[in-house]
Amino acid sequence: MTRTGGERIRAWALAGALIVATIGAAAWGPGARAADPIRVGFGMALTGGLAAAGKAALLAMEIWAQDTNDAGGLLGREVALVYYDDQSNPANVPGIYTKLLSIDQVDLVVSGYGTNLIAPAMPIMMSRDLVFMGLFGLAVNEQFDYDNYFQIMPAGPDPRLDWSRGFFSLAETLAPKPKTLAIVGADAEFSRNAMIGARAHAEAAALEIVYDRTYPPATVDYSPIVRAIQATKPNLVYVASYPPDSVGILRAAKEIGLKARMFGGGMVGLQYASIQTKLGPMLNGIVNYDFWVPEPTLNFPGINEFLAKYQAVAGDAGVDPLGYYLPPYAYSYVQVLGQAVEATQSLDHKILGAYIHGHEFDTVVGKVEFGANGEWARTRVLLVQFQGIEDKSLEQFTRPGSRVVLYPEEWVSGTLDYPYAE
Amino acid sequence: MAAKAFWPVAIALILAAIGLTQLLANEYYFFAAYVVLQFVVLATAWNILGGYTGYVNFGSAAFFAVGAYCSVALIKAFDAPLPVLILAAGAVSGLIGLATGYLTLRLKGVYFAIATLALAIVLETFITNWDFVGGASGTFVLRPKEVWLFDSYIKFLFAVMMVLAVAAVGIARSIERSKLGRGLAAIRDDEVAAECMGVPTLRLKLLATTISGTLMGVAGAPYPYYVTYLDPLSAFNLSYAVNAIAMPMIGGTMTWLGPVVGALLLGTAQQVATVTISSELNLLIVGVMLVGFVILAPEGIVGLVRKTIRRGRRR
């Protein structure tokens, strides 16, 4: 191929023009305006694998902004949410937060949903000494040890251990005492951490671990796994799974007739109405972690008003129709920040951080107090059991008694029904 | 611009990039530009095999991730400095490229494409089960506190990526103009004929896979410092594989300029879309542009421009 100099010049000119366009396009983005409202910035998973949760969280946060503005805003100013889609991809997070901070110049920042999308923002927050509210991150601060990080998921001061504390505390009370344990979980961030906690509890309780395996998220059929578990004849089966595998494992367990005294533990997805209404009575007897259920012991001020608002719009937004699991917490993590701003009458992050560390907050998920590492000072990972599920209707999951709280002590609303199957 | 002008321009670009880091305070541009430049390296690397030789690699994400995880391993084991990470990542990814090529390149091209798909899954499974680098739960990588000459680490990473991008493009350009490049072009046009004419096809193809793999690994090496939290799901993200193919296709696969144009254009569009559209629609951009270009403008943007110029001259 022969090419002339002239062509090459033009080609170079094109490349140059594109570079200029690149910089120009970036500069033209919605720039910083000396705006009136207090701007809360975040990235949220609105597409990709975590979008179902991210969209529900966003809805809750919008309700918070609405509520706050209806009550006169913060510091007499309106609040506005500034957010971008992180596409469930950690790679987008650093760019989004630097954009929020250096171009949109937001006043406050909160995190996106989940450990993977919180962690990449941490160095940015640390280099600027900003208060950073986390939404459902598991033990993120263990590595960073950052003073101004606060996380709303009620995992507790020692997230890995506290996560399964309920399951193993309850196992201790079974008669006769269980001796063997099977642990199974997905090859992914949350489940690996939950399994570490489960192993530690097992060691403390002198349980013999007879099965301990992980499976890849792409697994189609869980029967071989459940059968291998069954073959070890465990007293307890602790599962740390994500939504599709929770369904797969549960179905396989029913089909095979898995026998155990207690079954469940850390199954993500069984908290969602969309999955509950598909599994129906299959759920009976499962013990699982949860964060909020409509039990009388958990009737916090404001929660029902919030849920009513959420449920009114959830259908149109295509998110979880009941919204018990994540949305109240997504509402609370901005609520805490808002209360701190009002109480200190300040947007200074140092002052805010100190205030959040030193005070208890009244939120729709009850009283929240943060410990030194930014996690809840005391764990409130609930252990609940599905009981008396008769069919696949949505309505029954809104009734008290369909998921009774077994742990912690303070919130107990029923008693454990065991064995799961024998 | 004469052929001689490439390197002076390249060096000027690097110097300008370093100058920018000293002048421009706003970090966001460096974060965004880093991603775009990273795609310049990936697209260029893909094109050495895909565009010049005609062999499609679906596993770019795997080579990229191997580079990134190679860095993680070396940081965890020896706290190795960035230049060492880059060299090591390049070497490991290059070797994997060579091995894959050796196993499959004697076959029809499409087998190679499928093998790269399979390779990505095997490598991802391996990393997922390798606890030293974090395994499935991922790993945190803390950036060094300070770095010489730059007032923030991301600016340093941006400058590094600029150097890598210029180097990658320089390598692609040299290949294009060398005997190797002509050999690869012969393979692309008609492999059997090339073989008959005495072109050592297997050797050239292996060279191309190795170089291409190396460059992809190099692109991934600084990535752990960029995200600070790495897990297999994001490191092996399909978007790398898609972009590595789409960018050269849209820019044009015949010359080194094509991938550069495609990466700058598509990479920037994605960065802008992330902070403006913020919806599923921005995912659609890549797909629609890719399909549109391969159907309507098979020579890519560079081909289109060139055709327009030629037509203009005839007039």
Place this chain on the structure above:
Amino acid sequence: MFTFDLLANAIVAGVLLGGFYTAVSLGLTIAFGRLDVVNIAHPAFVILGSYTAYMVNAAFGVDPVLAGLAFTPAFFAIGVGIYRVYHASFERRGDESLRGLAFFFGLMFIVEVALILVYGVDYRLVDAPYIGATVSFGFVGVPMRMLVPFALALIMTIALQQYFVRTFMGRAIMAVSQDRLALQLMGADPTRVKQLAFGIALATASLAGAMLIVIGPVEPSMGRLYIGRVFAIVVLGGMGSVGGTLIAALLLGVIESLTATFYGPSWAPAVAFGFLLFALAVRPQGLFGR
């Protein structure tokens, strides 16, 4: 932990899984193996099939498998349309290897995003009376959720096999990639033959998608997980042989199941793909290649 009971169950589960894999792979066996059209978007269309089945099931309570069957003509039409574009843009220009691949890659992305735009990324499940039920043969338990897709896949395999062997068009499809000239002499237009075949290939995606959602929850980007598996099966099956596809799929299913049972499910995908890489290196014509 090894018992005969476990082994027998693992093999049965693997065979059932393999049946489902066959259904997903058959479309590609035709497109890739017979027509040389490397449709990597095939799994994405399988997911599309899952969603159409879901839609009909959720709205009218129709059995998902019947819904899948009902939608085969629509998928056939989509297939014909895609092939026309593909032929006009790439095949005729002799440009299918590079740009044709990129075309399907882009198509895969578009299907996925379209599904996300319409349905969101929630996992979707279906209701059917047989989901959750089990039939037992001695100590071997067979979940109906797996048995129904397996039986259907077998029927599909046999039907396609018979079609290719017994009918004129079927034989034309089998011949189209090998001897275009002979085909033309027989009075069949190769492009039309390929168009028909590609339509059939895509129609299988509708059924396979229905099976997928019977087996477990589905979300839009799940198709990617199947690309590697499906190609592995088609290549191992000897590129274009319907029977070979069945055997390769069963083999892969059994290997995955055995690995999951005895060694650890974590390594199941790597074992399967390692097997493919090895096969490509040592016996590229597939296990049952010509």
